[in-house]
Amino acid sequence: MMCGLGKRGCWLWLAAVALVFVAVVWAADKIWPLPLHEVDPARVVVAHDGTPLWRFADADGIWRYPVTIDEVSPRYLEALINYEDRWFWKHPGVNPFSVLRAAWQDLSSGRVVSGGSTLTMQVARLLDPHPRTFGGKFRQLWRALQLEWHLSKRDILTLYLNRAPFGGTLQGVGAASWAYLGKSPAQLSYSDAALLAVLPQAPSRLRPDRWPDRAQAARNKVLERMATQGVWPAKQVQESREEPVWLAPRQMPQLAPLFSRMMLGKSRSDKIVTTLDAGLQRQLEELAQNWKGRLPARSSLAMIVVDHTDMSVRGWVGSVDMNDDSRFGHVDMVNAIRSPGSVLKPFIYGLALDDGLIHPASLLQDVPRRTGDYRPGNFDSGFHGPVSMSEALVRSLNLPAVQVLEAYGPKRFAASLRNVGLPLYLPAGAAPNLSLILGGAGARLEDMAAAYSVFARHGKAAKLRLQPTDPLLERPLMSAGAAWIIRRVMADEAQPLPDNALSRVVPLAWKTGTSYGYRDAWAIGVNARYVIGIWTGRPDGTPVVGQFGFASAVPLLNQVNNLLLSRGTNQPEDPRPESVSRGVVCWPGGQSLAPGDSNCRRRLATWLLDGSQPPTLLLPEQEGVNGIRFPVWLDDQGKRVAADCPQAREQTLIVWPLPLEPWLPESERRGARLPPVSTTCPPLGQDASQPLQLTGVRDGAIVKRLPGSAQASLPVQTSGGTGERWWFLNGERLSDRGRRLTLSLATKGDYQLLVMDDAGQVATVRFSLQ
Known part of the structure; x- marks a missing residue:
């Protein structure tokens, strides 16, 4: 034997050498592992169809668009492998024939003609850059063998697809395809595939742009x-x-910056796939830019569009301009906590429908209230007297909403909304109260848009889906019938039409909101397919005089709705649920009565939920003797008598709530409706208090200032009534509580003066100052 140790000794020696070699290789692999994982990788956020929205470069400024082999056109793979490395699928990482051929060509020509590198060796150089020296070449061969040892051929090819240089800060065929060609790497033509296959050979020298x-x-x-x-x-x-x-010059992804920043914190993936529609997002951002010049100084806006059929977010604009520091453009107002104003009102009416408290034609009272220290008023100033639930919602009246919330319970209302994903943010230590319904708590636009899906998803509110992999999660808030009724009211379809005349595709149903001090203007809309959320205001919370939902947010809402309708998407139908029927009720009782019944003072056609006709909802102070249903006993002459009087017959009289009298004609007021009292056998316990009256200025009067005077002095006084007086001028409470009041007015215009006593009686007068 040449080893001099005998046959057996030679084999042992060779085995030892082989073992040492394997141990050295194993140790080297552990000491110098493959650098596959980056500390700060490049990441990209993409739309649902793969269109890149925004890129986040790595520490070196490189951005990538990660792809798999199946996401790249087969044409590109054919061009790449057949041009760069025909034997890629068969060699062990190093092709000795290519290396020998390249060495012979380089030596015979005296210059570098061919590199002889396989795709695996190119990946090795990309993962671990090295100098073009003998030692560097050895390191490249070592890394190539490591790659073949640890990874499959598909994994190695995927690394090349995502790490190959394409000029400047671009790496990977995905980023190159979108930046240079504006298309997905899966849609490459033959010409595109050939071009991208050769660019990594000299990315700077061959840049096509x-x-x-x-x-x-x-x-x-x-x-x-x-x-x-x-x-x-x-x-x-x-x-x-x-x-x-x-x-054209390279196209860098420039869409949904604030949304993309948010998604970066929600996912650890290098490519974050979202539900956004890139085309719609681009249109929304262009719309925001067009609105920028129309907004007051330092004001911004926010928009969100949600496909309520599957709750995928299709558009998200967090600010009017991310680069405008004067408008706090870096603040995403879609998920900022702001006062929602009146956009919560549809929820309380829907919940009250299910609770049997009201129906769409229920008589509500838009009159001044005293609830502790809380004195709600209306946005348009003044009060309107008797209104239906439908009218109160359409006109966004405050007092009726407070009345219904008081009956339902503020804590219960807040808990119901929180249970379906709409938390209301209150100051520390504060409990839900009646101010909730008028914007007395904070909310997020994204949560509000999700909650409004209840009116399109048959009473179930669903969570927003930001990524295609997000599950569809929903919880019931109200019945399908209640949701359908409220949606029709908001779509201006409160009148109960026959099914053949009722539109099965619901037009845009919408609600506005304006926070106290004109700080926030909202508009939330639900069309046949989408929920649209709009907010405008100043991110720093300072007031904007004259900014309110109908003037500031609704025009933008309509533009977004028209944009969505022009896209021609399928419009789902929303037929009437079986639980909703048509009915006719009477005011002031709120229930149906037989034709000719004297207690039916006004008939109204309405939708009914499960056929329910709850009686008129009264204020807490109107129960008992102050209610509207009076059992009376009449004698043969039709006069009121005591129950034990001879030949007394009982009759139920339904009258209007006492605070509504200033808005009623004389014939409908209690003094006219109640029969006269018998002098021979009067009823017991008669209330001796006189009706409240306001004197000093007649209704409809025109008041003029004296010559040379800047103000008009108007003394008024009350008579009748009981207890203290509560004065309101155009809905704003005055500090005076006496029976007399002197108004000093300087501004021309229309005024409404209203006074209320401790019994809830109200007197009102309207006049103009010239």
Whole structure:
């Protein structure tokens, strides 16, 4: 034996050497592992169709668009492998024939003609850059063998697809395809595939946006190779050669910056796939830019569009301009906590419908109230007296909403909304109260848009889906019938039409909101397919005089709605649920009565939920003797008598709530409705208090200032009534509580003066100052 140790000794020696070699290789692999994982990787946020929205570069400023082999056109893979490394699927990472051929060509020509690197070796150099020296080449070979040892061929090819340089800060075929060609790498033509296959050989010298002639020559070289090798048909290659290479400057993803920043914190993936529609997002951002000049100084806006059929977020604009520091453009107002104003009102009416407290034609009272220290008023100033639930919702009246919330319970209302994903943010230590319904708590636009899906999803509110993998989660808030009724009211379809005349595709149903001090203007809309949320205001919370929902947010809401309708998407139908029927009720009792019944003072057609006709909802102080249903006993002459009087017969009289009398004609007031009292056998316990009256100015009067006087002095006084007086001028409470009041008015216009006593009686007068 040549080893001099005998046959057995030689084998042992060789085994020891092999073992040492394996141990050295194993140790080297552990000491110098493959650098596969980056500390700060490049990441990209994409729309649901793969369109990149925004890129986040790595520490070196590189951005990528991660792809898998299946997400790349087969044409590109054919061009890449057949041009760069025909034996890729068979060699162990290093092709010895290619290395020897390249060495011979380089030595015989005296210059570098061919590199001989396989795709695996190129990946090794991309993962671990090295100098072009012998030691560097050895390190590259070592890394290539490591790659083949630890990864499959598909994994290695995927690394190349995502790490190959394409010029400037672009890496990977995905980023190059979107930046240079504006298309997905899955949609590459033959010409595109050949161009992108050759660019990594000299990315700076062949950039098609800078050197189109060089890029075209290199592309044609690849096309010729594909024809020579028979990979692509000659006719197809010839047609591709005729296509010129001329590209616009690189297209960098510039959509949904604030949304993308938010998604960066929600996912650890290098490519974050979202539900956004890139085309719609671009249109919304252009719309925001067009609105920028119309907004007051330092004001911004926010928009969200949700497909309520599957709750995927299709559009998200967090500010009017992210780069405008004067408007706090870096603040995402879609998820900022703001006062929602009146946009919560549809929820309380829907919940009250289910609770049997009201129906759409229920008589509500838009009159001044005293609830402790809380004195709610209306946005448009003044009070309107008797209104239906439908009218109160459409006109966004405050007092009726407070009345219904008081009956339902503020804590219960807040808990119901929180249970379906709409938390209301109150000051520390504060409990839900009646101010909730008028914007007395904070809310987020994104949560509000999700909650409004209840009116399109048959009473169930669903959570927003930001990524296609997010599950559809929903919880019931109200019945399908209640949700359908409220949606129709908001769509101006409160009148109960026959089914053949009722639109099955519901038009835009919407609600506005304005916070106290004109700080926030909201508009939330639900069309046949989408929920649209709009907010405008100043992110720093300072007031904007004259900004309110109908004037500031509704025009933008309508533009977004028209934009969505023009896209021609399928419009789901929303037929009437079986639980909703048509009915006729009477005021002031709120229930149906037989024709000719004297207690039916006004008939109203309405939708009914489960056929329920709850009686008129009274205020807490109107129960008992102050109610509207009076059992009376009448004698033969129709006069009121005591119950034990001879021949007394009982009759129920339904009258209007006492605070509504100033808005009623004389014939409908209690003094006219109640029969006269018998002098021979009067009823016991008669209330001796006189009705409240306001004197000093007649209704409809025109008041003029004295010559040379800047103000008009108007003394008024009351008579009748009981207890203290509560004065209101255009809905605003005055500090005086006496029976007399002197108004000093300087501003021309229309005024409403209203006074209320401790019994809830109200007297009102309207006049004008000239």
